[in-house]
Amino acid sequence: MRTQRSELSEADFQAVSKLAYDEAGLVLPASKKAFVYSRLQKRLRHLKLGTFEDYCALLRQNDPDGEAERINLISALTTNVTQFFREAHHFELFGKEVLPGMVEAARKGDPVRIWSAGCSAGQEPFTIAAYCLKHAPQLATADFRVLASDIDPNVLHHGLAGVYPEDSLPDDRSDYFSDLIEATENPKDFRFKENVKKLIAFRKLNLLRDWPFSGRFDAIFCRNVAIYFDLPTQQGLFEKFGKQLKPKGWLFVGHSERVNLDTNKAFRSAGLTSYQRTE
Numbered sequence: 001m002r003t004q005r006s007e008l009s010e011a012d013f014q015a016v017s018k019l020a021y022d023e024a025g026l027v028l029p030a031s032k033k034a035f036v037y038s039r040l041q042k043r044l045r046h047l048k049l050g051t052f053e054d055y056c057a058l059l060r061q062n063d064p065d066g067e068a069e070r071i072n073l074i075s076a077l078t079t080n081v082t083q084f085f086r087e088a089h090h091f092e093l094f095g096k097e098v099l100p101g102m103v104e105a106a107r108k109g110d111p112v113r114i115w116s117a118g119c120s121a122g123q124e125p126f127t128i129a130a131y132c133l134k135h136a137p138q139l140a141t142a143d144f145r146v147l148a149s150d151i152d153p154n155v156l157h158h159g160l161a162g163v164y165p166e167d168s169l170p171d172d173r174s175d176y177f178s179d180l181i182e183a184t185e186n187p188k189d190f191r192f193k194e195n196v197k198k199l200i201a202f203r204k205l206n207l208l209r210d211w212p213f214s215g216r217f218d219a220i221f222c223r224n225v226a227i228y229f230d231l232p233t234q235q236g237l238f239e240k241f242g243k244q245l246k247p248k249g250w251l252f253v254g255h256s257e258r259v260n261l262d263t264n265k266a267f268r269s270a271g272l273t274s275y276q277r278t279e
């Protein structure tokens with residue numbers, strides 16, 4: 001016997017879209033209805049709810065159950081695709097232009113900070129930390145930290161564990177991390193060693209809410225995150241990043257994202273999807 005599948009009415013789709021936009025800035029046009037349907041079907045099954053109407057009623061509840069499900073909704077609707085050394089051209093510029101300044105700052109005893117904003121399961125901040133340790137080993141004993149943040153608590157525990165499948169390493173860099181990783185109980189996985197893990201602080205953070213820190217960053221990587229926001233939200237976020245960077249600090253965005261330099265005078269273009277504060 002086939003099970004009855006619940007319909008996602010236009011009103012329920014609109015309610016979910018509005019919530020995703022208000023809570024996380026995610027834009028879900030009508031063309032995304034099938035995507036929303038399939039992602040939320042899993043939530044309905046998990047919660048043993050019969051209809052999207054019931055699900056939307058749960059989302060509206062002003063109690064801990066409703067609040068927990070609003071977090072799960074955002075988690076279900078975000079795209080967490082990521083990989084080690086994604087958009088590797090950023091690391092060429094980073095190595096040539098950014099790292100020397102960081103090393104000099106560390107030599108003087110200044111704090112050196114990088115932010116992976118929208119870090120998903122941690123491959124981006126681990127790539128950053130590993131790259132820094134390999135090319136500037138002196139940072140290991142400096143006041144050097146990587147903040148790795150994401151709105152989705154369900155991805156952050158991967159980063160905290162620092163355990164990844166062997167086959168997630170890019171073919172052309174399969175040995176890159178070899179001195180920074182160790183074996184796990186599962187021969188198909190590896191784990192980053194403590195000296196790398198301790199450099200990265202994983203935190204749950206919604207980029208569209210207040211940021212609970214005052215220190216400024218040498219570089220911010222926010223790649224393939226703003227693409228899910230509308231243009232005013234994207235440009236507002238990039239303006240906020242400008243204020244959160246140290247003078248002459250660096251911003252790296254994803255391949256489909258651009259800082260509008262006509263309106264944002266804080267940055268200059270420094271290469272493909274790479275920006276530097278002008279002052």
Ligand SMILES: C[S@@+](CC[C@H](N)C(=O)[O-])C[C@H]1O[C@@H](n2cnc3c(N)ncnc32)[C@H](O)[C@@H]1O
Nearest residue numbers: 024078079082118120151152206207223224225
């Ligand atoms: C496609 S992944 C990008 C991961 C990594 N930066 C990369 O380029 O490989 C997008 C991440 O952005 C996060 N995200 C989406 N909206 C967010 C928001 N409002 N605040 C913080 N993170 C958000 C998602 O949870 C997801 O993990």
